[in-house]
Amino acid sequence: MATQRLVAHLDMDAFYASVELLRYPELRGQPVVIGGRSIDQPTLDHSGKRCFARLQQYSGRGVITTSTYEARALGVFSGMGLMKAAKLAPQAILLPVDFDAYRHYSRLFKQAVTALTPTIEDRGIDEIYIDLSAYLSENIYILAQTIKQAVYDATGLTCSIGIAPNKLLAKICSDLNKPNGITVLRESDIPEKIWPLSVKKINGIGPKTTQKLADLGIISIADLAKTELSILRLHFGGNYAMWLHRVSHGLDERPVTTYSEPKSISRETTFEQDLHVVRHRDQLSAIFTRLCHSLASDLEKKGYVCRTISIKLRFDDFSTITRDITLDASTAEATLILQAARECLRRISLKQKIRLLGVKASTLSKKNDIDLEEPPLQSLLPLIASE
DNA sequence: TCTGGGGTCCTAGGACCC
DNA sequence: TCTGGGGTCCTAGGACCC
Numbered sequence A: 001m002a003t004q005r006l007v008a009h010l011d012m013d014a015f016y017a018s019v020e021l022l023r024y025p026e027l028r029g030q031p032v033v034i035g036g037r038s039i040d041q042p043t044l045d046h047s048g049k050r051c052f053a054r055l056q057q058y059s060g061r062g063v064i065t066t067s068t069y070e071a072r073a074l075g076v077f078s079g080m081g082l083m084k085a086a087k088l089a090p091q092a093i094l095l096p097v098d099f100d101a102y103r104h105y106s107r108l109f110k111q112a113v114t115a116l117t118p119t120i121e122d123r124g125i126d127e128i129y130i131d132l133s134a135y136l137s138e139n140i141y142i143l144a145q146t147i148k149q150a151v152y153d154a155t156g157l158t159c160s161i162g163i164a165p166n167k168l169l170a171k172i173c174s175d176l177n178k179p180n181g182i183t184v185l186r187e188s189d190i191p192e193k194i195w196p197l198s199v200k201k202i203n204g205i206g207p208k209t210t211q212k213l214a215d216l217g218i219i220s221i222a223d224l225a226k227t228e229l230s231i232l233r234l235h236f237g238g239n240y241a242m243w244l245h246r247v248s249h250g251l252d253e254r255p256v257t258t259y260s261e262p263k264s265i266s267r268e269t270t271f272e273q274d275l276h277v278v279r280h281r282d283q284l285s286a287i288f289t290r291l292c293h294s295l296a297s298d299l300e301k302k303g304y305v306c307r308t309i310s311i312k313l314r315f316d317d318f319s320t321i322t323r324d325i326t327l328d329a330s331t332a333e334a335t336l337i338l339q340a341a342r343e344c345l346r347r348i349s350l351k352q353k354i355r356l357l358g359v360k361a362s363t364l365s366k367k368n369d370i371d372l373e374e375p376p377l378q379s380l381l382p383l384i385a386s387e
Numbered sequence B, C: 001t002c003t004g005g006g007g008t009c010c011t012a013g014g015a016c017c018c
Helices: A015-023 A082-088 A099-116 A140-155 A167-174 A187-194 A207-215 A221-226 A229-235 A238-248 A281-302 A334-345 A367-373 A377-386
Strands: A007-012 A032-035 A064-067 A093-095 A120-122 A127-131 A159-164 A182-184 A264-275 A304-315 A320-331 A354-366
Touching: A007 A140, A007 A167, A015 A032, A015 A064, A015 A099, A032 A082, A099 A120, A099 A127, A099 A140, A127 A167, A140 A159, A140 A182, A159 A167, A167 A182, A167 A187, A221 A238, A229 A238, A264 A281, A264 A304, A281 A304, A281 A334, A281 A354, A304 A334, A320 A334, A320 A354, A334 A354, A354 A367
Parallel strands: A032 A093, A159 A182
Antiparallel strands: A007 A127, A007 A159, A032 A064, A120 A127, A264 A354, A304 A320, A304 A354
C-alpha cells in the first residue's frame, strides 16, 4: 500500500498579462494581448498619457503568448496568430513580451512559496507543483490560503491552486476554479468532479489524441475510464494505452521532483518572410551563424557542453525536418557547433522556401564534469609511468 | 493573413557488440 | 556458416506542454 500523498499545483493567473497590468494599471479591465516581435513599447503623448498599440495595427507572424480574461472573452487565446486575433478583437491592446520582467516575478513567487513549503517542482515560468504530504493532518484550505497570500504579498499577483493526491489531479484542479481559486480534491471526488470533464483536460492528452478518442466515441474522462484496456490497446501503443487507462482512473505515481538537469538547449527563429535558398543565401547564412553563436553563448552561460548538434528547418508548407550529428567529444565552441550544424545542413535537399531555422544542443554535460572525466594528458603521465 | 520559441518524452529502425 | 536475443547508441520524427 503506497503512502498517501498530497500535491498542490499552483498556476499564476494570466501571468504575463498580469505582470503587464502591474506596470500599466490603467489597462485593468480591458482586453490586453501579449505577443509578437518588434511591437513598440507604449509611447507618451503631449499630455504625458501613455499610448498603446492596438491589435488591428499589427502585421506579421507573431502569435498570442497570453491574454487577459477580458481578451479571452472576445475569443482570443494563447497560440492564436495575431493576425487572426486582430479580426476578432481589433481594439484589444497589444503589448510586446518582456521575458526579463516575467522571469523576475517568477523568481519572486517561487521564492515566496519555497519559504513556506520547500518541496517544489519548477514547471516553467508560471507554474509549480508543491509536495504537501507533510501537511496531511493540517487544514488544507488554510494552507492554500496562506500560500496564495504569500504569493500576493511578494508579487501583487493572484494564482490558482489545485490540491489532490497526485500531480495529474492537482493540475486538473488548479484549472477548475480560475482565476484566484482553490480546489481541493479527494480520491472519492473523482467520479463526480473529474469524470464529467473532457479528456483534453488531462495533461498529456493533446489535440491529436483528443480527436482520435472522439473518433472512438470517447469524449469525457468517464468514457475513457469505462473503455476496456484491450480496446485502447487496439488503437494506441501499449504504453500509451496503459497510461490512458490509468490516468482516467486518476492514477499517477510521479513524484514531485525538486531538481532536474536540462536535456537540451536550443535557438530557433521564424523569418518575417519565407527565405529562398539561393536568392537569400547570404541572409540565411548570417542567421545560421548567429543562431550557432547564440547557442554557444547559452551553453557557456549555463556551464554546459554538448555532444549532439541538431538543426531544424521548417519550409513554407510548414513541414519540418531535423538532422543531427553526435561528435566524438563534447564542446561549447561556436566554431565547432557551426561546423557540425553545416554538416547536418548538407544532408538536406533544399528545394522549398524556408520559414524557420533552428539549432539545438543535446547530450549535455556540465563543463566541470567533463574536465574531471578528461584530465589533460600531463596529469595522466604519472599514472601511466607508475604502472 | 493561419500556425512563436523554448522545452520533454516516446517510438522505431539500423548499427554494433556480446 | 548460420542463427538467436538483449542492450545501447545514433538518427528522425511526432505529440505534447508552457
